[in-house]
Amino acid sequence: MTILEKLLTEIRQGGTLDTRKLAVQLNTSPQMVEAMLEHLRQSGILRTYESCDDACGGCSLRQSCGSPKSGKPVQLWQYVQPH
Amino acid sequence: MSDCHSAPVKTTAQLVLRDVSLPLIALAGQPNMGKSTLFNLLTGLNQHVGNWPGKTVERREGIFNVDGDEWRLVDLPGTYSLTANSPEEVIAREFILREQPAVVVAVVSAANLERSLYLVAELAALDAPVVVALNMMDVAEQEGVCVEPHVLEAALGLPVVPMVASRSEGVRELLCVVQEVLSGKRLIRPHSAEVSADHYEILQKIEELIAGYVPLPYPENWVALKLLEGDVEVARMMREALSPSAWEVVQVVLRAHDDAFMAVASGRYEWIGRMIRAAVTRPRIGQIGLTERVDRWAAHPFWGLVLLAGILGLVFWLTFTLGTPLQGWLDGQIITPLAGFAADALAGAPFWLRGMLVDGMIGGVGSVLTFLPILVIFFAAFALLEDVGYMARAAYVMDNLMHLMGLHGKSFLPLFLGFGCNVPAIMGTRVIDSWPARLLTILIAPLVPCTARMAVVAFIAPVFFGVNAIWVSWGLVLFSLLVLVSSGALLNRVIFKGQRSAFIMEMPLYHIPNARTIGLLVWQRALSFVKKAGTTILAMSLLVWILSFLPTGDMNTSFLARFGQLIEPVGKLMGFDWRLTVALITSFPAKENAIATLGVFFGNSAGSGLADTLASTFSSASALSFLVVTMLFIPCMATVAVTKQETNSWRWTLLSVFMLLGFSVTGGIVVFHLARFLGL
Numbered sequence: 001m002t003i004l005e006k007l008l009t010e011i012r013q014g015g016t017l018d019t020r021k022l023a024v025q026l027n028t029s030p031q032m033v034e035a036m037l038e039h040l041r042q043s044g045i046l047r048t049y050e051s052c053d054d055a056c057g058g059c060s061l062r063q064s065c066g067s068p069k070s071g072k073p074v075q076l077w078q079y080v081q082p083h
Numbered sequence: 084m085s086d087c088h089s090a091p092v093k094t095t096a097q098l099v100l101r102d103v104s105l106p107l108i109a110l111a112g113q114p115n116m117g118k119s120t121l122f123n124l125l126t127g128l129n130q131h132v133g134n135w136p137g138k139t140v141e142r143r144e145g146i147f148n149v150d151g152d153e154w155r156l157v158d159l160p161g162t163y164s165l166t167a168n169s170p171e172e173v174i175a176r177e178f179i180l181r182e183q184p185a186v187v188v189a190v191v192s193a194a195n196l197e198r199s200l201y202l203v204a205e206l207a208a209l210d211a212p213v214v215v216a217l218n219m220m221d222v223a224e225q226e227g228v229c230v231e232p233h234v235l236e237a238a239l240g241l242p243v244v245p246m247v248a249s250r251s252e253g254v255r256e257l258l259c260v261v262q263e264v265l266s267g268k269r270l271i272r273p274h275s276a277e278v279s280a281d282h283y284e285i286l287q288k289i290e291e292l293i294a295g296y297v298p299l300p301y302p303e304n305w306v307a308l309k310l311l312e313g314d315v316e317v318a319r320m321m322r323e324a325l326s327p328s329a330w331e332v333v334q335v336v337l338r339a340h341d342d343a344f345m346a347v348a349s350g351r352y353e354w355i356g357r358m359i360r361a362a363v364t365r366p367r368i369g370q371i372g373l374t375e376r377v378d379r380w381a382a383h384p385f386w387g388l389v390l391l392a393g394i395l396g397l398v399f400w401l402t403f404t405l406g407t408p409l410q411g412w413l414d415g416q417i418i419t420p421l422a423g424f425a426a427d428a429l430a431g432a433p434f435w436l437r438g439m440l441v442d443g444m445i446g447g448v449g450s451v452l453t454f455l456p457i458l459v460i461f462f463a464a465f466a467l468l469e470d471v472g473y474m475a476r477a478a479y480v481m482d483n484l485m486h487l488m489g490l491h492g493k494s495f496l497p498l499f500l501g502f503g504c505n506v507p508a509i510m511g512t513r514v515i516d517s518w519p520a521r522l523l524t525i526l527i528a529p530l531v532p533c534t535a536r537m538a539v540v541a542f543i544a545p546v547f548f549g550v551n552a553i554w555v556s557w558g559l560v561l562f563s564l565l566v567l568v569s570s571g572a573l574l575n576r577v578i579f580k581g582q583r584s585a586f587i588m589e590m591p592l593y594h595i596p597n598a599r600t601i602g603l604l605v606w607q608r609a610l611s612f613v614k615k616a617g618t619t620i621l622a623m624s625l626l627v628w629i630l631s632f633l634p635t636g637d638m639n640t641s642f643l644a645r646f647g648q649l650i651e652p653v654g655k656l657m658g659f660d661w662r663l664t665v666a667l668i669t670s671f672p673a674k675e676n677a678i679a680t681l682g683v684f685f686g687n688s689a690g691s692g693l694a695d696t697l698a699s700t701f702s703s704a705s706a707l708s709f710l711v712v713t714m715l716f717i718p719c720m721a722t723v724a725v726t727k728q729e730t731n732s733w734r735w736t737l738l739s740v741f742m743l744l745g746f747s748v749t750g751g752i753v754v755f756h757l758a759r760f761l762g763l
Contacts, residue, residue, distance in 0.1 A: 002279050002349035003356060018382070018479060020375075028356060029365060035198040036352055042168055043344065 003028060007036050011046070105146065105155040106265055107182060111175060112190035113202055114161035117218040117248040119143075121190060122158040124251060149258050157184070163198075165205040166309070167316040179211050180300050186261050187211045193223035193230045193245070200358055204351040207241065207273040208305055212264055214271075215243045216257050221250070228365055235362035240274040276354035278308065282346035285336065286311060292333050296324045311343040374592045378476065387480030394473070395560060398464040399553045406457035407545040407552075413456065414694060418449040435632060443628030446682040446693075448621050451675050452613070453693075457541045458534075459609050466604035470596040498524065498567070501531030505722040509729055523571070525726055526739050529718035530567040530746075532560055535674035538612075539713050542678050546694045547706035555707070563714045566746060616675070623672050624679045627665075631683060638684070657712060657751035658705035658759075667712060672720045677713065704758035711754045715747035 001009070006026050010017060019037075023030040040046040112118040126145030143158040159178060160171035167173050179187060189206055191199035206213045217232055236243035242260045246253025263269040278286050289307040297303045298320065309317035310333065322330050337343070380386050422445045429437040468474055501508030508528040512521045532540075540559055544552035630643040638644060647654075647661030654664030662684045670677040678693075685696040701709075717723070717740045727736040 002346075002353055004345060004349040004352045008345070021378075021382070024375075029197060029359065029363075031195055032197040032352070032356065032359065035195075035201065035355075038163070038198065039201065039348060039352075042163060043348070 003032075004036055004039075007033065008040070008045070011040075105153050106186075107155045107157065107184040108261060109157050109159055109179060109182075109184040109187045110190060111159045111179070111187050111202065111206060112161060112216075113163050113192075113199060116161070116190045116192050116199060118158065118161060118190040120248040121188075121216065121218070121254070122156065124248060124254060125156055149262065152262075154261075157182075162202065164201055165209070166312055167314050173316055176205075176209065179206070179209055183211075183300065185212065186264050187213050188216050188257070188261065189213050190216045190218050190248075192219045193217050194219050194226055194228055196230065196235075196359060196363055197355060200355045201351055203239070203241070204276040204354055207239075207275045208308060210302055210305075212271050213241050213273065214257070214260055214264060215239065215241050216248075216253075217243050217245045218248050220245045220253075221247045228363060231362050231364075235358060238274065238358045238361040240272045242269060242271070274354075276351040278311065278350045279346040279353070282311065282340065282343055285340050285343060285346075288336055289333065292329065292336070293321060293325065296321070296329070298324055308347060310337060311340070312347045313337075313341075313344045374472075377593055381473065381476045382479050384480065387476065391477050391480055392557075392561070394468065394477075396553060396557050398461065398468075399556045401464055402457055402460045402541060403545050403552050403556075406460045406541070409456035410453050410542070410545075411694065413453040418445065418453055421445055421449065434636065438632055439625065439628055442683055443625045444621065446624070446628075448616050448624055448679060449682065451616050451620050451679045451682065455609065455612065458538055458612055459605060461534075461537065461541060462605045462608045463601060466601040466608075467596055469604070470600050472593045498528055498531055501528050501533060505529050505531065505533050505718050506725050509722065509725045512729065522730065522735060525729055525735075526742065527567055527571050529722055529726075529739065529743055530563055530570070530715065532563045532714055533674070534608075535719065536714055538675055539670070539677050540710055543697075543706055543710055546698050547701075547703045555710070559710055559714050562711070566715065566750075570746075620673060620675055620679050623669060623676045624683055627669055627676075627680050627683050653748065656755075657748065658702065658708045658755040659751075660701075663701065663705065663709055667709070667716065670713065670719070671717065674713070674719055703763040704755055707758050707763065708751045708755035712747045712751040715743060715750050717743045717747070 003026055007022065010022060010025065019030045019033045023033045026033065037046060110118050110122055122143060122145070125147045127147075131144050132141060141160070145156050146153055147156060148154075157178070159175040162169070162172045162175050165172055165176040178184075187206055189203050191203060203213065203215060215235075217230065217235070220230070223230055230245075232243045232245045242264065244253055244257040244260050246257055248254065260269065264271065277283070286307055289310055290303055293307060293310070294303060297306045301317075301320075306317055306321065310321065321333065325333065340346075381390055422441050425445060426437060426441045429440060465474075468477075498508060505528055508531060509525050512524045512528070537556075537560075540556050544555045544559075548555045627643065630646075631638045631641045633642055635641065643665055644661060647665040650664055650668075651659075651661040654661065654667075659667070662681070666677045666680040666684070669680040681697060682693050685693055685700065697706075718726075723736060723740060726739050727733065730736060
């Protein structure tokens with residue numbers, strides 16, 4: 001099984017996955033996982049949700065959703081079931 | 084060649100357009116790789132900017148002089164790949180195929196080669212003479228990424244030139260290499276990516292089927308590869324080039340292997356992986372090592388949950404241990420004397436004015452404000468966990484638990500938002516595509532204990548349960564989540580029917596918390612609470628007082644008492660008198676109103692504080708029942724409004740309200756009688 005297929009298998013199993021853990025599981029770098037996720041998104045296999053909107057002001061997960069420190073919004077990737 | 088490397092290359096930009104006799108150099112690369120910087124550096128201000136024919140995509144072109152030789156430079160649109168996903172990608176590949184530039188300079192980022200190399204793999208497949216400009220070496224160095232250009236060059240089979248375009252470093256070397264390629268001194272033999280082994284025969288079959296029919300200048304093997312990838316533009320071209328029967332045969336093969344696009348991409352990522360392993364070193368930094376060590380426990384499916392429960396218990400312990408004495412002090416030393424002082428000062432004022440200010444305003448809002456220290460400690464504990472980076476782990480392990488229970492992964496994030504406030508939780512369900520799934524999440528979201536509900540628990544629990552308040556609070560949160568998970572699992576089985584989906588999140592590294600960040604978060608949340616106390620809670624306190632005063636001036640014969648006595652039979656089943664029942668109902672505009680209403684009723688009786696009066700008036704069984712009902716009761720007015728907005732249906736909104744009312748009343752009755760049975 002190729003690295004991309006392994007990634008897709010992990011995603012198909014569902015749940016919340018962490019890019020760094022996925023990288024360890026796939027014996028690659030988090031950057032490689034991110035690149036593949038981006039590729040799958042462009043291919044329409046994954047959908048991405050960026051950050052939370054202003055409604056999350058009081059939420060304790062707010063920082064995780066869009067880290068003001070890094071300035072980089074944490075992306076949430078959702079697997080799209082093929083029809 | 085040696086001359087070239089030892090002497091500076093003189094470049095002169097001129098505005099000469101489309102002189103087709105000049106060597107054509109194309110700049111390719113993904114967006115934000117420094118391609119435009121390099122283009123501007125080489126062509127200066129003398130460049131022509133227009134549009135690509137028939138497109139709104141910008142075309143930039145210029146001519147520059149290198150040691151007396153003029154070259155034409157075209158800046159291709161920034162693209163991630165060369166598949167027909169976007170107009171930019173079609174423009175870039177059509178240009179390379181049709182115009183056949185003498186050299187394609189692929190600008191890649193040394194700091195993120197994993198992402199950059201996909202385009203290089205595609206360029207190499209086009210048989211274009213590619214020179215790799217390994218840009219952003221400085222950024223890579225800053226991030227601790229070590230790239231060995233010579234090793235990468237050997238692995239790719241393409242010339243690789245390290246550079247920092249923003250500082251003009253490496254530009255001379257890049258032009259030297261381009262010169263060598265143009266003059267034929269340097270031959271390019273790329274080590275191209277292969278389609279994954281299990282699809283190799285299919286690729287060959289497609290090549291055989293289209294052989295001899297592929298229009299020029301498209302290479303047959305490239306067209307076969309693009310057909311496997313499902314490229315719509317190439318498919319359209321071949322449908323026109325082949326006879327209908329031949330195209331149908333190709334289509335049959337492609338339909339039988341509709342996963343082939345994955346095989347092509349897989350082959351490229353395997354190739355990228357080999358390049359990275361050969362040429363890139365990312366030293367493990369201490370912070371990553373620490374994060375991984377901590378996450379072995381914090382993100383473990385079982386121990387992660389145990390740790391989360393422990394941390395939650397610790398937060399409650401800290402909150403009550405530090406906050407309750409402060410709350411008692413505020414109540415006894417500030418609010419009660421203030422009420423006494425106000426009563427004395429207003430001795431000559433009309434009875435109704437004194438009652439409204441002392442009992443309504445100070446009794447109601449004052450009581451709510453006394454638990455500000457409890458909330459500040461609670462907020463500070465969560466802000467600390469958030470800033471350290473733990474909250475993302477809490478989300479991670481909770482989601483695992485929810486999956487074990489059969490709850491849908493898509494619903495998790497909005498549900499987790501509910502710990503802050505149920506309103507964004509319900510708005511957050513917009514990420515769920517399936518309407519039944521979204522609806523179910525909206526229905527169960529109010530069962531997540533929000534901050535306002537936790538504030539009521541934080542006030543009532545220590546009053547009745549003393550040192551055991553931690554365990555009561557902890558148990559109430561777990562009980563709420565158990566009800567949520569049970570109802571979610573049941574509904575999931577009936578309506579979700581086993582669909583699976585995944586959220587992939589990037590968990591932040593653990594780091595030392597920043598006092599300023601935590602302070603700011605606590606300040607913002609505390610301020611928001613105080614503002615609420617000064618508006619919604621103040622208005623409700625005054626309304627409750629007015630209704631408890633009119634029409635006779637005696638609370639026991641007031642409108643509120645009559646209403647409370649009307650619904651008291653239901654309250655009695657849960658161990659409530661009419662005042663507790665009314666307090667519960669007044670929590671509809673805002674959950675904290677329950678405390679404010681109790682403050683109006685009991686706040687300043689016989690000079691003692693609200694806490695003491697409550698403890699001597701109600702049994703622990705009634706208090707426990709009240710807390711359970713509060714946790715499960717109909718959500719606040721804002722949550723109901725947003726439920727109506729998101730479902731666009733009064734039917735579903737009322738169903739949500741009545742479902743939670745049913746849960747809370749049933750829960751209250753069971754818990755009250757169980758507590759009585761246990762002697763509480």
